[in-house]
Amino acid sequence: MRRSVFLASLLVMAVMVLGGMVAEHGSFVASAQEKAASTAEVKIDNFAFGPTVITVPVGSTVTWINRDDIPHTVASTEKVFKSKVLDTDEKFSYTFTKAGEYPYFCSIHPKMTGKVVVQ
Amino acid sequence: MLRKHAQHVVLIHFPLALFIAGVVFDFLAQKTKKRGLLDAAYYHLLGAAIFALPAVVTGIFAWQFQLDGQKLKGILLMHLVLGSTSTILIWMAWALLVRARRKLPEGLPVFRLGLETAAVAIMGLTGHLGGFLSGVNGPS
Numbered sequence: 001m002r003r004s005v006f007l008a009s010l011l012v013m014a015v016m017v018l019g020g021m022v023a024e025h026g027s028f029v030a031s032a033q034e035k036a037a038s039t040a041e042v043k044i045d046n047f048a049f050g051p052t053v054i055t056v057p058v059g060s061t062v063t064w065i066n067r068d069d070i071p072h073t074v075a076s077t078e079k080v081f082k083s084k085v086l087d088t089d090e091k092f093s094y095t096f097t098k099a100g101e102y103p104y105f106c107s108i109h110p111k112m113t114g115k116v117v118v119q
Numbered sequence: 120m121l122r123k124h125a126q127h128v129v130l131i132h133f134p135l136a137l138f139i140a141g142v143v144f145d146f147l148a149q150k151t152k153k154r155g156l157l158d159a160a161y162y163h164l165l166g167a168a169i170f171a172l173p174a175v176v177t178g179i180f181a182w183q184f185q186l187d188g189q190k191l192k193g194i195l196l197m198h199l200v201l202g203s204t205s206t207i208l209i210w211m212a213w214a215l216l217v218r219a220r221r222k223l224p225e226g227l228p229v230f231r232l233g234l235e236t237a238a239v240a241i242m243g244l245t246g247h248l249g250g251f252l253s254g255v256n257g258p259s
Contacts, residue, residue: 047254069251070194070251070252070254071193071194071195071252073185073186082187084189085186085189085191085192085195087192087193107185107186108185108186108252109253109254111254112254
């Protein structure tokens with residue numbers, strides 16, 4: 001009787017420990033995913049967006065930083081987002097909440113193009 | 120369609136070229152006292168004054184429709200100020216030349232040439248900034 005109670009207690013404790021470990025792993029994975037989804041950066045330099053195509057998970061915030069000597073803008077082709085004129089070292093951020101492809105260009109230099117792919 | 124076409128960048132070359140050529144003719148007319156050269160200067164400056172208007176209008180359109188009329192700063196603001204000054208100087212130079220033509224052969228007021236020289240310098244600076252802004256040289 002005592003032995004079966006002891007074994008049952010061990011079993012319960014094992015289940016509790018394992019459950020805790022799984023929960024912690026799950027929250028770790030979730031927080032890691034949250035971190036992965038949080039930010040991405042696109043540099044504007046030499047009349048080009050770098051990288052030209054960036055792929056991010058849903059919920060990510062993409063930040064464009066103008067490292068060029070010339071002002072640029074970031075304007076969505078489908079008018080989803082548009083920045084003000086960005087001087088050197090100025091930034092513009094947008095959070096993508098829906099999956100899809102978001103082509104954009106610089107409204108001052110329309111041949112400068114890029115794309116954000118949200119998965 | 121118009122949004123992605125650089126109308127201002129194309130049109131601005133007409134008043135620039137006409138004005139600079141007109142100033143050259145004016146200087147030559149001043150030196151040689153030849154009426155024909157002065158007439159050439161007059162028509163070149165007239166053309167520059169006329170073509171300055173669509174250049175200004177397309178520049179304002181680019182500001183309003185490509186940049187949503189945002190408050191300008193830095194190179195863009197400098198380009199706007201210098202471009203506006205250039206337009207005023209073009210019209211002033213033309214107006215003074217109109218009056219000067221009537222006074223031949225008594226002579227031409229020399230200060231006009233100083234004004235035209237300053238206008239060429241300011242237009243050159245405006246165009247230089249415009250070249251930077253338009254990315255005419257592209258990625259290096």
